[in-house]
Amino acid sequence: MCPFINNQTAQPMALLNTSDALQRTILATVPDAMIVIDEAGTILLFSDAASRMFGYDAGEAIGQNVRGLMPNPDRDRHDDYMRHYMETGEAHVIGIGRVTNARRRDGSTFPIELAVGEVLGEHGRLFTGFIRDLTEMQRAERRLADLQAELSHISRVSAMGSLANALAHELNQPLTAISSYAEGARTLLGEDGMPPEENIAMVREALADASEQALRAGQIVRRLREFISRGESERRVERLRRLVTEAAALALTGTGPSGIDFEIRLDPAVDKVLVDRIQIQQVLLNLIRNAVEAMQRSPRQILEVRSRPGTRGMVEVTVSDSGPGLAPEVAAVLFQPFNTSKEKGMGLGLSISRTIVEAHGGRIWAEPSEFGGTAFHFTLEFAAEITEEPQDG
Numbered sequence: 001m002c003p004f005i006n007n008q009t010a011q012p013m014a015l016l017n018t019s020d021a022l023q024r025t026i027l028a029t030v031p032d033a034m035i036v037i038d039e040a041g042t043i044l045l046f047s048d049a050a051s052r053m054f055g056y057d058a059g060e061a062i063g064q065n066v067r068g069l070m071p072n073p074d075r076d077r078h079d080d081y082m083r084h085y086m087e088t089g090e091a092h093v094i095g096i097g098r099v100t101n102a103r104r105r106d107g108s109t110f111p112i113e114l115a116v117g118e119v120l121g122e123h124g125r126l127f128t129g130f131i132r133d134l135t136e137m138q139r140a141e142r143r144l145a146d147l148q149a150e151l152s153h154i155s156r157v158s159a160m161g162s163l164a165n166a167l168a169h170e171l172n173q174p175l176t177a178i179s180s181y182a183e184g185a186r187t188l189l190g191e192d193g194m195p196p197e198e199n200i201a202m203v204r205e206a207l208a209d210a211s212e213q214a215l216r217a218g219q220i221v222r223r224l225r226e227f228i229s230r231g232e233s234e235r236r237v238e239r240l241r242r243l244v245t246e247a248a249a250l251a252l253t254g255t256g257p258s259g260i261d262f263e264i265r266l267d268p269a270v271d272k273v274l275v276d277r278i279q280i281q282q283v284l285l286n287l288i289r290n291a292v293e294a295m296q297r298s299p300r301q302i303l304e305v306r307s308r309p310g311t312r313g314m315v316e317v318t319v320s321d322s323g324p325g326l327a328p329e330v331a332a333v334l335f336q337p338f339n340t341s342k343e344k345g346m347g348l349g350l351s352i353s354r355t356i357v358e359a360h361g362g363r364i365w366a367e368p369s370e371f372g373g374t375a376f377h378f379t380l381e382f383a384a385e386i387t388e389e390p391q392d393g
């Protein structure tokens with residue numbers, strides 16, 4: 001714990017002179033783990049939070065060398081770090097908030113943030129370390145990284161929107177061919193009576209060609225399906241609260257400091273929904289981003305995500321804003337691809353959202369919002385009756 005000595009934080013602290021009762025109170029209540037060591041690295045004080053964090057009682061820790069709380073390489077090098085600092089006054093690691101690793105009683109290591117101060121005690125120099133466990137924070141960061149990885153799938157789905165256009169074009173060819181082969185065959189068969197023998201052979205050929213084209217069309221459709229799906233269906237019982245908070249965090253990331261008055265009002269009675277989490281988060285992400293973009297010039301920026309029981313076993317989710325509302329020309333073709341009023345817009349967000357919601361058995365629609373802007377509503381299947389799978393939080 002000592003490559004951390006910071007001259008700037010050195011300040012005469014009379015900690016060890018304070019009354020026992022006061023000292024005990026401080027050690028019991030200081031929220032971060034607090035450890036005081038002497039020049040030799042011997043632990044003199046060990047707070048309650050430190051006991052919880054490392055798994056040692058104060059009685060066991062006091063008198064031991066602080067090295068025991070570090071994993072290698074710091075553990076082996078700690079004495080050298082201390083000696084070097086004592087001789088040269090040169091701090092190796094300066095500053096509040098050094099991030100390093102610590103070691104619990106059971107040998108497991110965990111990330112910590114460490115702030116160190118130097119104390120001038122009666123019997124020489126003492127060092128106070130305040131330690132914060134970063135495990136939770138790192139878990140949250142990992143979760144964010146996972147979400148970002150999942151987003152790459154989402155962008156694949158978005159790219160699908162433009163691809164769908166190309167594919168529709170491609171599908172047109174075999175469909176037109178099938179239609180003209182069928183038409184040709186009908187002509188060859190004639191209006192009435194038996195068609196000549198040579199025509200029968202041509203009809204057979206036309207039908208073979210038509211069926212080949214139909215197979216080709218099928219292949220195109222299959223290719224598209226493979227492209228958008230990630231294998232088997234990923235529908236599970238999910239908590240709406242989690243979907244919304246994560247999607248909102250992502251949607252609002254990078255929008256810079258904003259004056260948006262953002263509120264999540266979810267009905268806890270309808271929190272469980274049966275969905276593909278990533279896809280529904282994509283819908284929420286689209287709607288929230290659209291709302292934020294729509295309100296850019298609004299003097300009053302209100303964004304609200306709400307849920308309530310819907311009809312026929314569904315949950316209704318609403319994303320409302322206080323923006324200018326839908327432009328009439330957009331409203332007329334809402335949810336259709338390539339319909340955008342934005343300079344850099346693709347006009348795909350809402351059409352993809354509709355595809356996703358409808359594939360989930362729900363529907364999506366827009367109405368004026370109570371805040372004077374737009375409210376997008378969509379429904380999802382409520383999952384109260386279904387056994388919940390274990391979730392990782």
Ligand code: ADP
Nearest residue numbers: 290291294325340341342345346347348349350
């Ligand atoms: P894009 O955002 O790329 O334009 P979308 O399909 O998500 O594509 O949206 C289509 C259009 O719908 C937008 O360009 C915008 O004109 C309109 N729109 C969507 N959401 C809102 C909203 N909350 N308020 C006002 N207009 C909206």
